[in-house]
Amino acid sequence: QKEVEQNSGPLSVPEGAIASLNCTYSDRGSQSFFWYRQYSGKSPELIMSIYSNGDKEDGRFTAQLNKASQYVSLLIRDSQPSDSATYLCAVSGSSNTGKLIFGQGTTLQVKP
Amino acid sequence: GAVVSQHPSWVICKSGTSVKIECRSLDFQATTMFWYRQFPKQSLMLMATSNEGSKATYEQGVEKDKFLINHASLTLSTLTVTSAHPEDSSFYICSAWGGWPGDEQYFGPGTRLTVT
Numbered sequence: 001q002k003e004v005e006q007n008s009g010p011l012s013v014p015e016g017a018i019a020s021l022n023c024t025y026s027d028r029g030s031q032s033f034f035w036y037r038q039y040s041g042k043s044p045e046l047i048m049s050i051y052s053n054g055d056k057e058d059g060r061f062t063a064q065l066n067k068a069s070q071y072v073s074l075l076i077r078d079s080q081p082s083d084s085a086t087y088l089c090a091v092s093g094s095s096n097t098g099k100l101i102f103g104q105g106t107t108l109q110v111k112p
Numbered sequence: 113g114a115v116v117s118q119h120p121s122w123v124i125c126k127s128g129t130s131v132k133i134e135c136r137s138l139d140f141q142a143t144t145m146f147w148y149r150q151f152p153k154q155s156l157m158l159m160a161t162s163n164e165g166s167k168a169t170y171e172q173g174v175e176k177d178k179f180l181i182n183h184a185s186l187t188l189s190t191l192t193v194t195s196a197h198p199e200d201s202s203f204y205i206c207s208a209w210g211g212w213p214g215d216e217q218y219f220g221p222g223t224r225l226t227v228t
Contacts, residue, residue: 031213042222049216051214088155092213097144098211098215098217102156
């Protein structure tokens with residue numbers, strides 16, 4: 001069973017702090033990794049995608065990938081109350097069908 | 113990013129009736145569309161993968177005769193929940209994929225189904 005694991009949280013951080021979200025996956029053949037943000041009652045929206053080892057930065061968001069450790073993370077700098085949401089880690093399978101395996105999501109609470 | 117629409121955004125129906133949900137990719141041709149279901153405080157559960165012009169592939173445990181999927185064109189897929197029951201009440205979300213490895217899935221806004 002190919003799996004994606006996330007800590008469900010909630011992860012609570014004060015406004016302005018760095019939030020660190022983590023994800024591990026089991027399929028070593030996975031090639032594409034995504035972080036989606038989902039507000040309550042809404043559908044997921046893409047925050048970051050990452051395909052190669054290392055860091056990828058986009059504004060306040062940094063995705064980190066370590067394929068050897070089968071680990072992907074998302075850092076949110078200067079966290080804002082509007083960042084409060086559930087963050088879903090999604091990993092593509094090795095079959096190139098576009099199919100994604102989602103983690104159960106981590107709920108982030110940013111307190112003013 | 114690409115735009116995917118769903119219609120209706122919410123629907124209430126009586127037990128035993130059927131409901132059709134449309135998913136459209138508005139500005140790109142979607143080789144594949146995916147249908148998910150999400151219950152409160154749970155993650156997305158993939159129901160089926162739909163490729164244009166071919167039969168949908170259903171995930172284990174999803175009844176193909178209850179959840180009918182049609183993908184008639186590169187921009188439209190439909191999900192019909194037949195003989196709906198209260199336990200089918202959920203948030204149904206579609207996504208569209210352009211077919212290139214590494215492409216993201218573009219999600220529709222979702223359809224909230226309530227069966228009374």
